[in-house]
Amino acid sequence: MMNTGYVRPRTLEDALAFLAENSGKTRIVAGGTDVMVDLRAGTLKTDYLLDVSRLQALRGIEIIGNDLSVGAAATLSEIYNSAILEAHAPALQKSAVNFASKQIRNVATIGGNVAHCSPCGDTLPALAIHEARAVLSSPAGERQVPIEAIASGPYMCALPQNEIITRFILKPATVAFADFQKIGRRKELAVARMSMAYMADKDAEGRICFFRFALGACTPTPQRNHRIEAMLTGQIPDAARIWEAGRVLAEDTIAVTGRRASAVYKESAIQGLFMRMVYPLV
Amino acid sequence: MDPKTVHIEFTLNGSPRSLEIPGAASALWVIRNLIGLKGAKEGCGIGECGACTIEVDGKAVNSCLMLAAQLDGADVLTVEGLASEDGLHPLQSSFLEHHGVQCGFCTPGLLMSTHALLKENPHPDHAQVSKAIAGNLCRCTGYRQIFASIEDAVKHNSGEAAQ
Amino acid sequence: MKPEYNVIGKSLPRTGSVDRLRGAPVFAADIQLENPLILKALRSAHDHAEVVAIDVSKALAIEGVVRIFTAADIPGKNLLGIINKDQPLLATDKVRSRSDAVALVAAETESAAHEALAAISVTYNPLPSVTDPFEALKTDAPKIHPKGNLLFSRKIRQGDAEAAFAGCASVIEKTYRTSMIEHNYLEPDAGAGFVDTDGTLVIYASTQNPHYDHKEVVTLLGLGDNQVRIIQAATGGGFGSKLDLNVQGFIGLALFHLKRPVRHVYTREEAYLATAKRHPLTLTVKTGADADGRLKAIKAHIVCDTGAYGSYGIAVASRSAVHVTGPYEIEHVDIESYCVYTNKPFCGAMRGFGAPQVAFAHESQIDLHARDLGMDPLDIRLKNCLRVGSKTGTGQVLTASVGIGECLEAVKPYYREALESGVSAPTHPFRRRGIGLGAMWYGIGNTGVQNPSTAGIEMDPEGHITLFTGCADIGQGSTTVLAQIAAETLGVQPAEIRMVVGDTKYTTNAGATSASRQTYISGNAVKDACQKLGDVLMTEAINRLHSPKDSLVFQDGHVVIKAGPENRPEDRIDFPCLAKRIHAKGVPLFWQGYFDPETIPLDPETGAGSPYATYAFACHLALLEVDTLTGQVTLEKLVAAHDVGQAIHPENVIGQICGGAAMGIGFALMEEFEPQKTVSMKDYHIPTCADVPTVIPIIVESAEPSGPYGAKGVGEPALIPTAPAIINAIARALGERIYHLPANLERVLAASISSGHFGPQEVTHG
CATH class of the missing domain: 3.30.390.50 (CO dehydrogenase flavoprotein, C-terminal domain)
Known part of the structure; x- marks a missing residue:
């Protein structure tokens, strides 16, 4: 606990710059509900915790053109309460209903749920049926990958360490x-x-x-x-x-x-x- | 600045606080060990029991799973902030009257989950109460008297229970 | 007619609740101490191994590490256990399970203590281990303790069971298995301590039995009784596990050597690893009934896996043997029960001492007989249930307070209503509903052994009353109940009585808060003390009121001439006035009370005896729905009727019933502790509020003449009938029975498949 630093950049650019400089010794944290468990268990050792939970670029749930955009730092409670998701991605909204507990839903984020790469992440099947792509930012710019490509195995994240998931792009669907x-x-x-x-x-x-x-x-x-x-x-x-x-x-x-x-x-x-x-x- | 130590400022039970904390410390550790308030409990340390529940900006959270650094700028309420000098908060009185306390280890967390719920929804129904406190495990009561306590507080809630 | 009481039967706010509601620092992890050292225990890396060497040099070099203790540092007797002493505080020659502590670290900080644990180097010589109790009983099995792996056996024989089966219309023989269960009280074990100015080692502990802790710590450290003081801290649940010494010995050892304040708080993971579990039982039960459904004979073979140490294993084996008949009259019994060591975490007391495990069997058996004979499950229970005058399997004749029939009758309307509503009719394509009953009996107090309680009551010359009891209130509310009993006896309000509880410096031994014994046994001890004080007050009042003793009563802190038409001041005298006069005469105002239930030990060969002075009874009804496609079970309703003799505090009784039912739901459906796999609370599921349905508690009061104001006990009975009721309801829903607890997703789905409910044919007929 004493050897881990905490940084909370004000902008995505600052966050990416910090990550570029400290790649390999930084763990991104948003809600913290998985990171804290790993820290306590001693299975996560990292020099820095980079808090992205307050970055504006990672927030919001909105329809943009033909896409449904869900910010990576959207909490499960926000997903649970989202009228947009209820209309355009109802299975995703439902996946938040029985997600852990209210205390955890209040802080846990969809980005964290995906990046943690737990095989039993509740949001993943719903994201998959909406053919969700994760938008990844790095100093080199933005790219998109299908969410199935993020995990290379249980708890193994395939993403390069200098990238941050900023949001998910879903194909919205109004279905019966x-x-x-x-x-x-x-x-x-x-x-x-x-x-x-x-x-x-x-x-x-x-x-x-x-x-x-x-x-x-x-x-x-x-x-x-x-x-x-x-x-x-x-x-x-x-x-x-x-x-x-x-x-x-x-x-x-x-x-x-x-x-x-x-x-x-x-x-x-x-x-x-x-x-x-x-x-x-x- | 050495980020291993973080300076945070927040409001705790209505009073401003300013602290230097270890970067990876949990909110629970800071509240119990640096501030010395013992109401929030560590029952599991991994967000499975809810005994450490506190309110951050009006929302119930497991303080064992929250970085203390993330309290910076927040309005934090712990169980110690419920009662006033005049006596128990109506929610606490209701737990006392309806025997919602047995061993009492889960009690502070339950109070905070309920308090946050009543802020969001002053008149929740049984299902909504259940949803809000399902993350607070109790091994003594079987929950019946806890529901009775909460439901009575809801019945008498004209808004003050969330104050 | 029921007697009228002043405060008995009133549900007062529970003592201690206000502190807990405010979040006051009353638990051992919270208590303020001056700069305490942190204690951490190093646990064994093997199931079974010789400890060859322990090298602490690297650990000692870590900054902040103050001292590391091993068995060699224990000045007294390094052997613990409430019934049989077989468990070292710190390992000596070998470790017998991964729960065993090998070394104890004292450090200035938590992180230094953790680092030290990792830096201690222990050289082990691994030994062959055995984790199955049947394997452990074989002659060539690894020997866990010098005397072998069979710790204890209990036989109960009456009549001729084998011959009786021959005349039975229905004979059923089945094998039942239950799993290891974790108590999962919300407060992980904790303690703290300091050395008082007079040199006394003062230990705050989360405990169910401070006076036992005291005896053990004194022996461990080779000290005199007055050199150790145990104070029960607020205790966040126990359910049996806080009957063993958890942190108390470690704290005592550190205080003895270091003379500095210390604190020892288990993480949840350590509480899982290092504390007692519920014994998994394997029992084969054969019962026979005649064509009328009357039970005639039982033969039972019970194996209790106690893990590496005895703890309460002997009590579990003994009680399970007595209770496996169920609350029924059976003339011919042939029961044997074995308690066996294995290299697993030790098993000890847990709410029911084997009774919940055997109830699963006897309640399944009686339902099987009902089906076999075409009888109704409620009717067959009513036909066989114990009554006043019945003889139990140990030959004890029950003389009073046998409320099982009343409990069954109390549940009957709910049962009939559910049946009439067509509960088992197939109304949904993949859900089936079921209803089930579970009945039980439970002997109050320890099995055929002495288990007295004591209490002290004191009135000061100003008339203030103080009650001294060693009875640990672990959340169930015994302090409130004992205050009510004292208040009723002395005619005051409970709030007027100052309570001194669970402090070995001031209180005397009340025995363990276990076996549902405190209301009955400590309640009687309190009543006895109060009656002695009352007698002195009355005697003094005779002189003042010039009225014979039998005309006097206690009322609102006075002695009053009863039944006087007018309320004349000269007909009453207050306690302060009496106390002053008594004190002036040099007559004591402090009195000790004592009670030990009348029991007759079980004969070692036949099991004959009267193991308990009284029994509690109960019947639960479960109404549930099984999802035949996934094995998920949803409880709709539980009805829980309990004969408690007399409810001193009805809301406390309801709290026990509902809490017990919730624990019973966990036992029935989801709980299983698997050594090395169950590590944290992520791996062990206890019911949430969403898993507990509406519980309808019914208090049946069949007064116990020897109980305080008729009371018996309810703590353990609350849990015992729940799982059988649920299992019987699942069996009724699916037509297929589960013989292995928990009835988890896997087992219920397997039952759904083998009963033909899984699949499209059911859907098409839906």
Whole structure:
């Protein structure tokens, strides 16, 4: 605790300059809810903590043209309370509902949730179905990467150390069906044993004309599943079809994770949770 | 300036504070060890129990998970700031009357979560109360008398409970 | 008719609540001390190993490190344990689990202490270890203690169970398993201490038993009784784990050598690693019932895994053997229970001492019989439940206060209502509802051993009353209840009684706050003391009021001639006036009270005896919904009827019932401590407020003649029936039973799959 410094630059430029100078010995902190746990456990040793939570460039949730922009320092409470998200990214809004506890939602940020690269980050499946890209700033300028590219594995961030995630660009969607669900060991304050998000629309004939789905907390990094998206698109949804899609989803997931002891539950529960979540389509 | 030590200024329970703190210290550590207020408790140290809950700019936060440096410029309320010289805050009186306290270790955190809720929503329903205090674990009461305490405070809340 | 009381039955604000509401520094981690040293213990790196050498030289060189203690620094007897002494404070020749402390660091700062822990070099010679109790019982298993791995066994035999099964219409034999459970009180163990000007070592501790702590620290340090003083700090829950010595010995050792204020506060991680757990039990139970559903015989084989040390293991094995019959009359019993050492964290007392584990079994068994015989689960319980005049498995005849029938009847309307509303009808494509019952009995106090309590009451010449009790209030409200009992006995208000609690310098031994014993046993000790003082006051009042003793009563701090039509001043005399006169005569105004429940020890061969003077009873009803697709269980309602004899403080009783129910929900559905995997509170889930449904507490008062104003106890009974009720409700919802607690996501989903509820066929029929 005594050997770690704290800096809070006033502007993004100052922050990037500090990061450039102290690359490799600085950890970016926003809400701090993951960083503090790692510091206490001794698993994070860093010379500096760079506080980006008050940077204006990282704040705000807004529609810009055809894009939905969510500031990296938007807190989970802001996401929870956002009317814009409720309308344009409802699964993301729902992912904030059961995120940790209110105390944590009040400070934890979406940028932190993504950058921490926990396989069970609750916002990730919802970001994935909106094909979210992270906007990264460095002294060299801005670039965008798909959020799936940020983690190279559980808790392993693939981003260069001189970049800061400033915001996420989502494809907004106004859909009739959208949800985020997770399974935890209790009703609140639960780490996701499994999570998933979807959004869908049906045409006048009742066929699924749009379907996006992503699974969290089961694979090393959260993933969209294009196979079941294709399977269900154009179909009249009935229970048997959804059940079958859930089976394929489980099969695909187990192919990634391998058949470990914990997979016994996961394999069935993936199918079950998928059924439960998507059932309103029937 | 050596960033290993940080100068912070904030308001604590209505009084201005100015402190030099270690850069990576938690708000809980600073409040308990540098300031000496012992109401906020360390039950787990990792944001899982809520016993360290304080209010920062009107919002309930786990002080164990907040950098003390982030208190700079903030308005901070701890359980010690609830009661006045005239006596207990109405919320505290309600906990006393409805037996919402058993061992009392979770009590300050629960009071702060509830206090912040009542600021945001003076008349929350049961589900909203549950959502606000789900991050405050209690192993003694089974929560029934805590809900009874809060719900009675809500019933009598004409705004003063959030003051 | 129920007697009328002055303050008994009134729910007063709980003593100590105001300090806690204000955030006052009353817990051991908060108490102000002058520049205290920080203590930290180094724990074992192995499950089982010889300790070859401990090199502290590098650690001692760290700035701020004051001293590092090892077993060699302990001046007295380095062996702890409340029932059997087998646990060193600091490891000597070997470590038996990763909970074992090897060295103790005293440092000026927390960070120096941490650094020192990492710098201590311990050379171990690892030994083969055993973590399964059945393996540990084999002859070639690694020997954990010199006398072997079997710590204790208890047999209870009555009649001829084997022969009785032959005549039964329904015989069920099943094996049940429960998991290791962490108490997870909110306050991690903590203590602090200083050396008083007269040289006394003063130790503040978060504890359930200050007088036991005192005895252990005195023995550990080889000191005289008056050289150590334990003061119970505010204690943030205990549930059994704060019955063992946690930090007290470390603080005593540091004070003994360093004569400087010290503080020792466990992190949550250390509290998980180093303190007692609930014993995991494996029990095979065979029961038989006749065609009418009357239970005839039970055969039970119980194995309690106590981990590396005994702690309360013997009590758990003994109590689980007595309680495995459930609150039912069974003529033929053949029960054996074993307490076995393994190289795991030690298990000790936890709310119920084995009774919650065995209740899971006996309540599952009786539901299985009901199904087997086509009977209603409530009816079969009513048919078999204990009554006044019933004989228990140990041959004890119950003479009074047997409220199990009343508890079952109290739950009946809710049960019938739920059944009539078609609770189990399939109304949803992937949710199934279920209803379940759980009943229990619980012997108040320790099992067939003496467990007295004492108390002192003093009136000063001005008439002020002080009650002295060693009874640790750990949040349940015993201080308030004891004040009420004293106030009722002496005809004053509880607020007028000054309470001196849990301080070994001023109070005498009240025994442990455990076994739901304090209201009953310490309550009686308080009443006894107050009656002695009252007798002196009455005797003096006779002279003043010129009226016989049986005409006098206590009222509002006076002795009054009762039943006088007019309220004449000459018919009453106040306490100060009496106290002055008594004092002037040299008659004592300080009196000691004593109570030890009347028990008969269990016979070592047959188990015959009267292990408890009285029993509490309860029945819970759980209404829940199972998500057949994921295994998630949502509780809708719990109804909890408890026979407490007499509720001294109804809101305290309700607080215990609801708190116990919440803990029972955790035991049923989510809690499991896995050594080395369960490290922090991220890894162990206790119920949040969202996991606890509406609980409807029902207080049944079947007065106990030997209890203070009829009271028994409720602390542990509150938890015991919850898990069985939940498990029975899940079984009813799915038609498939779970035999291994917790009924977590995995086990419930597996039951859903094997019962055929998982899948589209159910959806299409929805």
